[in-house]
Amino acid sequence: MRMFLAFRAEVERLLMDALQNTYGDSALSALTAHTAPHELERLLEIDMESEHADISSRIAFSLSKILRENPSKISAEIVKNIEIPENSLVSSVKAVGPYINFYASELFFEKSLREILGGICFHRKGRVIIEHTSANPDGPLHIGHLRNACIGDALARILRHAGYDVETQYYVNDMGKQVAILVSGMKYMKIDEKKKIDHAIAEIYVKANKIIEEDEEKMREVEELMRKYEQGDAETVRKYEEVVEKCLNGIRETLHKLGIYHDRFVWESEFVRSSDVSDVVKALERSGRLIVHGNAVLLKMESVDKDLVIRRSDGTSLYSTRDIAYHRWKSERCDFMIDVLGKDHELVAKQLGEALDILGVKRPEILIFEFVSLPEGSLSTRAGRFISVDELIERAVARAYEEVARRRDDIDEERKRKIANIVGIGAMKYDMVRVSPEKNMVFNIEEAIDIEKKGAPFIQYAHARASSILREAEKRGISDDGVNKNDLKNDLKIEHSSERALLMKLAMFDAVILRACDERKPHIVAKYARELAEVFNQFYRDCAVLSARDDIRSSRLLIVKCVRSVLKTSLNLIGIEAPEEM
Incomplete structure (x- = not known):
């Protein structure tokens, strides 16, 4: 219960x-x-x-x-x-x-603690596919992709914890013009082997894009590459797959640094080669909603003002058509699907939903997130001006290391580096999910790392403090053995208002998880974790634990144990590590 x-x-x-x-x-x-x-x-x-x-x-x-x-x-x-x-x-x-x-009542608190100690279990049923990140394979991830990845990963973790069978997918846009530009550019430019592969590829993309914009012949070459790839020309397919896989390897490396892993990478081209795209076009033709505009074919929209282009004038398919085929394919493999998309995809999502309605395919749930920027302002990939997630990680970890080195001259270098990595990356990820997705946000590394700002380092410190209390208790031979964990009626002592407030906050954890799950909003867990850390810190100030008299010490140790457990789980649900020391 x-x-x-x-x-x-x-x-x-x-x-x-x-x-x-x-x-x-x-x-x-x-x-x-x-x-x-x-x-x-x-x-x-x-x-x-x-x-x-x-x-x-x-x-x-x-x-x-x-x-x-x-x-x-x-x-x-x-x-x-x-x-x-x-x-x-x-x-x-x-x-x-x-x-x-x-x-x-005290009975409520007793049962709540027993439930936390035994592990809160949920039994939601159903298979879910969550698509998130899905950055174009033409360069490294930037801060917008970071928010997408952190929200999507946290949502997947929360739904899994609630009992759902979740698969995370990365939809690879290998048929876009960007990849054709890259393949073209690779003919006359070499990859800088000294750089991380996705960064080196981005340099080629930016240079090649500039050349193509000024050279009509090169533009025609790009268009021919796109036609050949769609038709399945073996040599063109080989070149495409080589450059896309290289870029994806760089993107995966970045995501793995963040502790984010996708269960499946689904390539857009799969749906052209399998005839899924042509099947979608035929089904839409039967709907009577297609119109011809010049040589292009459009799907007449009723819910939005802009009709959806289904096929280009040169006969090649578009991202929109392939996206419909992808969602039709996904719908057959799950009970419901969730797409995590930036605000700039809102119109496309509405068009997709109406197209799927016409086909009799269930719509995905769309989780739209607003833009994220840096104090210096938003930066664009196309023009070659961007701050990559790799650079943000480097900055955040370096800043965290400064704080760890300043505070902890009692530990060796390896431990300092380990803590700095956990704190720096945790600070980044927490900031990405702490704000409700529909709100704009500015990511400030200094504020994210500052423990006084009550972000991830503040919560991680509370977890480390709880761990430290329990370690010290073990060192002194003090335990909670005096508490009968199967019947806390006589052993749970609630003597201070801070103690009671902490017990109530702990007890709310089950409701928080299910609300975050049902509303598809990971920031609810992030907010709860911060509030629990605040209430625990007040308890720490007001209530002695190790020096408490014998009849309440065991009870308070048990409460601290529950705090550590819930803080660790809360952080894990938003993809953040909980360090034992800081």
Whole structure:
């Protein structure tokens, strides 16, 4: 049983019973008239983040409009009719003005800790395909790709933790004009072997693109390469695959530094060679929605103003057609699919969705993220001005190393480097997911590394602090053996408000995971991890652990053990390592 969700469900039951007893069917009918049964939390106006209660309800405000009574009077009447049973997860309820405040019982805290110690399990069912990153194979990843990769990876981790069978995919755009430009450029330019392969390829791309823009003959050569590749010319295919695979190797290397791995790389060309693209075009022809514009073929759109080009005037397919074929293929292999896309893909995503509707294929869920920039401003790959993710990693780790070296002159160089790598990369990844995807963000390395800014280093430090307490306890021969973990009724001691606040924050973990999973928003986990670290630090300031008297020391050690476990899991869910020391 997931305890915080069980606590919320009990609050909802108590409220519904009290409403029935106080106002009867008429008021309930008026309240539920436009509310689905699964929206009970919204109906009862449940607030799980109240500063004055463990759970609070604002239902009196809604009822006051129906009953034309003062909301404070209504809340007092409802509380009179709330009967808390024995062995409840609710200890008490109070009317505070118009609010109805519920407080958790010690039984709730005992069961919550037992659940954390045993490992919180979820049993969501279904196969999911998440496509993320999918940068063009024409150079290294930049900061926009970084946000895509971090959000996609975190979402995959969260859904897996919830029980889903998740496959992550990288869709390789090997048929785009960029690759043809590269293949053309490789004829008269050599790769700089001294540089990381994707960076060397980017240099060739930028130079070749400039030449082609000024030379019509070279442009025709690029167009011919695109036709040959689509037709499956063996020599052209070999050249394409060689350059694309080289660039992908560089991209993979960067992603692996970040701890991000894709289960499958799916090449766009697969759907042309397999006839999937031609099958899509034939199916769309049967829909009667295709129109001819010049020599090009377009799909008439109804949900957006811009029609979708299905085939070029020269007869070659487009990314859009191949993307439809890819999603049709994916839909046969999963229960639902999620695409992580930048804001600039919003129109394309809408066109794709309508095309799939026409074909009778389920739409993907689209997770759109807004742009991310650096304090220096956004930079473009096409013009050859960009800051790569590799450079950002180097800067972040170097900055983290400065902090580690300044604070820890008691450890050897190898340990300093290891901690700096964990902290630097963790700071980058946390900043990419801490902001809700639909919001713009500026990534500032100095602020990301600064432990006072309460980013990843702040959370990692809290985990390291909990680990340090437990190590010191072991060194002194102190343990939580005095606590019966199967029955905490007599052994869990809650003596300080900071202790209680920490237990409540720990207990909320199950609800946080499922909310992040259902809303497809990893930043919910990132925010929770920061809040848990804050509450734990307050507990650390207010409550002695190792020097506490014997009857509460074991209890507090057990709480610290749970904090370490939940912090580690929270960080892992957003793809960040939890160091044992900092």
